[in-house]
Amino acid sequence: MLQHDTRPRANARSRAVEAPEESAPAADKQTRLGNAALQAQIQTSQPSPAAVSNDELGSWLGDDVELPSKRGPDAPEAATAGGTAPVVDPTAPMRPSKFKRGQKGALIGGTKTLELAEKSDGSGSAGTVNDGVGAEIIAVSGTMLQVQARSGDKNIEGWIDSGKFADEPAINIDEDHPELRDDYGYHRISGDHLPADPKTTDAAQGYLGDCFLVASLAAIANASPQTIKDAITYNESTGTYSVRFYEEKGRNNFTPVQIEVDAYLPGKASSKDDPAYAGDKGGVMWVAIAEKAYAKWKGGYDVIGEGGVMADAMQEISGVKSLSKQPSQMKEDEVIPFFQQCEKDGRAVCAGVRDNSKSDEQTPFSSSGGNTFKGHLKQSHEWNHVDPGTVRITDTQGKAGSARDVGGKDDESGKISGTNVDDGSIIYKGAGHDTIEMTYKDGKGPDNASDLKVQFSYEGVMNVQKLIIGDHAYVFQSVVGGKEIQFYNPWGSYQPKSVTAAEFLDLFDSLSTNLPNKA
Amino acid sequence: MSVVVEECRVRLTPGDDVQAALSGGGVVCFSAGVYPGAFTLGANVTLRGEPGAVLDASGKGSVLQISDDDLQIRVEGMTLRNGHNEAGGGLFLHGWSDVIVDRCVVEGARASQAGGAVYVSAGRLTVTGSEFRDNAGRFGQDLIATGASEVTIAGSRFASDVAAREGAVVRVTDSTVSGTLDVRGTTTRGPTVTIAGGSVPRVRNDANVPGTVIQQ
Numbered sequence: 001m002l003q004h005d006t007r008p009r010a011n012a013r014s015r016a017v018e019a020p021e022e023s024a025p026a027a028d029k030q031t032r033l034g035n036a037a038l039q040a041q042i043q044t045s046q047p048s049p050a051a052v053s054n055d056e057l058g059s060w061l062g063d064d065v066e067l068p069s070k071r072g073p074d075a076p077e078a079a080t081a082g083g084t085a086p087v088v089d090p091t092a093p094m095r096p097s098k099f100k101r102g103q104k105g106a107l108i109g110g111t112k113t114l115e116l117a118e119k120s121d122g123s124g125s126a127g128t129v130n131d132g133v134g135a136e137i138i139a140v141s142g143t144m145l146q147v148q149a150r151s152g153d154k155n156i157e158g159w160i161d162s163g164k165f166a167d168e169p170a171i172n173i174d175e176d177h178p179e180l181r182d183d184y185g186y187h188r189i190s191g192d193h194l195p196a197d198p199k200t201t202d203a204a205q206g207y208l209g210d211c212f213l214v215a216s217l218a219a220i221a222n223a224s225p226q227t228i229k230d231a232i233t234y235n236e237s238t239g240t241y242s243v244r245f246y247e248e249k250g251r252n253n254f255t256p257v258q259i260e261v262d263a264y265l266p267g268k269a270s271s272k273d274d275p276a277y278a279g280d281k282g283g284v285m286w287v288a289i290a291e292k293a294y295a296k297w298k299g300g301y302d303v304i305g306e307g308g309v310m311a312d313a314m315q316e317i318s319g320v321k322s323l324s325k326q327p328s329q330m331k332e333d334e335v336i337p338f339f340q341q342c343e344k345d346g347r348a349v350c351a352g353v354r355d356n357s358k359s360d361e362q363t364p365f366s367s368s369g370g371n372t373f374k375g376h377l378k379q380s381h382e383w384n385h386v387d388p389g390t391v392r393i394t395d396t397q398g399k400a401g402s403a404r405d406v407g408g409k410d411d412e413s414g415k416i417s418g419t420n421v422d423d424g425s426i427i428y429k430g431a432g433h434d435t436i437e438m439t440y441k442d443g444k445g446p447d448n449a450s451d452l453k454v455q456f457s458y459e460g461v462m463n464v465q466k467l468i469i470g471d472h473a474y475v476f477q478s479v480v481g482g483k484e485i486q487f488y489n490p491w492g493s494y495q496p497k498s499v500t501a502a503e504f505l506d507l508f509d510s511l512s513t514n515l516p517n518k519a
Numbered sequence: 520m521s522v523v524v525e526e527c528r529v530r531l532t533p534g535d536d537v538q539a540a541l542s543g544g545g546v547v548c549f550s551a552g553v554y555p556g557a558f559t560l561g562a563n564v565t566l567r568g569e570p571g572a573v574l575d576a577s578g579k580g581s582v583l584q585i586s587d588d589d590l591q592i593r594v595e596g597m598t599l600r601n602g603h604n605e606a607g608g609g610l611f612l613h614g615w616s617d618v619i620v621d622r623c624v625v626e627g628a629r630a631s632q633a634g635g636a637v638y639v640s641a642g643r644l645t646v647t648g649s650e651f652r653d654n655a656g657r658f659g660q661d662l663i664a665t666g667a668s669e670v671t672i673a674g675s676r677f678a679s680d681v682a683a684r685e686g687a688v689v690r691v692t693d694s695t696v697s698g699t700l701d702v703r704g705t706t707t708r709g710p711t712v713t714i715a716g717g718s719v720p721r722v723r724n725d726a727n728v729p730g731t732v733i734q735q
Binding site for chain 2: 101102103104136170209212247248249250251257259296297298299300303306307308309310311312322323324325326327328329352354355471473509510
């Protein structure tokens, strides 16, 4: 694997920028959740604290510090009596040979908890963290690392021996959404988790918004199981996996990249054998291994949890250029033949569902007298919620005019605004969600509450009967009966019913295919 | 030096078949007005808009999508509006082609994943004198350059974020990025971003998987 210091440096005329600290823009928080947020709604796990806050750290790049290579929970690499081949513990996590500020990994010591020292000489106590917790290096001094790691509901800083810092991808966090906070730590899964018989239904996405990747892995497995089998190899002596991806460097130029990962996966302390992200307890784990390697390559689970593009992910797995197509440009009678041809060619196909739909017109308002009207918006599914800023209220008789909501993606509630509205509010989330209350100016309200019609856009389940979830990637499986298309939900659950060509065109807004080389 | 402006091969007015005109290549001129639809560009073509010429995808796909290689595409004086895709609601460039966006507005675009307005993962994109506003995506709301793409930006304004990923080469000259210019590589390569003039006050270079940022 190339190290960062092999990259081009600024020339003499120029200066390398010391990038200032930035926090994530607030405007995209809601969309950033994607389907991970929906999963959070439907799973019963309790919220728990996140690991490490990336945004709290600066991006100053320190020089790499090279330390003796270590392997094992707490000990320097051992050597045989003859001083030749090192003895490697295959149950131990991978340890980096270089350390630098900003580097992310995990603290794995083989004990239940780890103590962080207050000072670089190991003295004092800065606190205790769970074994396996995600960590970020903020300083290096000799063989000691100052790290930031999660302890309970807060981040703490302290010093620890570099031998306990493991080379693991950063764990995903979301400080703004407590339902997605976690105390996930790395735990070793035992056994050989190679893809013996990879197939679409192996995919089981977890608490991470990387449906694009899990769907892509499942689609390639459907089209070419051998591509998946060839991509993942296991080294029994080291207990590590090597996963092959491809980097597109130019036209018809895909270069293989090997990413090595150990057998540790993030999971809750209370259920160590149930991966937090891809993979289910007791199920096949090759998707989890591939996901981990992808995360390591791209900079962390937190990075791939931000989302990605199916066309890119599929070609990174297969080494063959993906093709993209716009469903909106397809005619209805072209849809089924297109998927039949994909099936015949052995193409991997992923499709993305649009992120919102417009509600039907509703008349939810009632008045207890006076100028105040109150109503509750009806959602077609319990997971659905209003897309803030899309609510439109009109008086069908014209007297009260029109009104609209004013709110942002992250807002719990918003205002109702209109020329004749004196005051109004809408609750988007939490207790009383989807409730609108507004008071019209004297003499400006509607004659009857039933004159007020409301329409809005919603996010969530786009088609309740077919269980097609918005803002989500699906894997094409087959054409059913020559007239409907069966997709697979990479969650591994909540599988949709087959859709007609018309439903496909109504629901899906992106489509990518890949034709892996058959070995 | 004289500039040769090619004549319009076809002049469209609202209601005409835009996709058919674009598929024919050459210079396609757009009179003022709104042209609904999401379009795929598969031929060498110039889209030349009169003031007020708008391509509106109405949330049903990328306004312009280019997946083929070896194309020469030029978009002049157009507004690309209300595109939605998993990436690049305004412009999705996935093929090894050369695309020039000159004096355009990209607005109201959304991506369910990355790059609300523009997503470039291959080929070469040049953006001059253009404006990006009211676009949304999980990251890189106005533009993402990734893969081994090359993006040159000059005299343009971005109301939100611009992102450089993977091994992209991005040059930003005399432009304003009101959001963050977000730089992040992988463990095997990093983007190279050069900033010359303009106003790009917030640059974030990922410490874990950095790129190279050069300010001239």
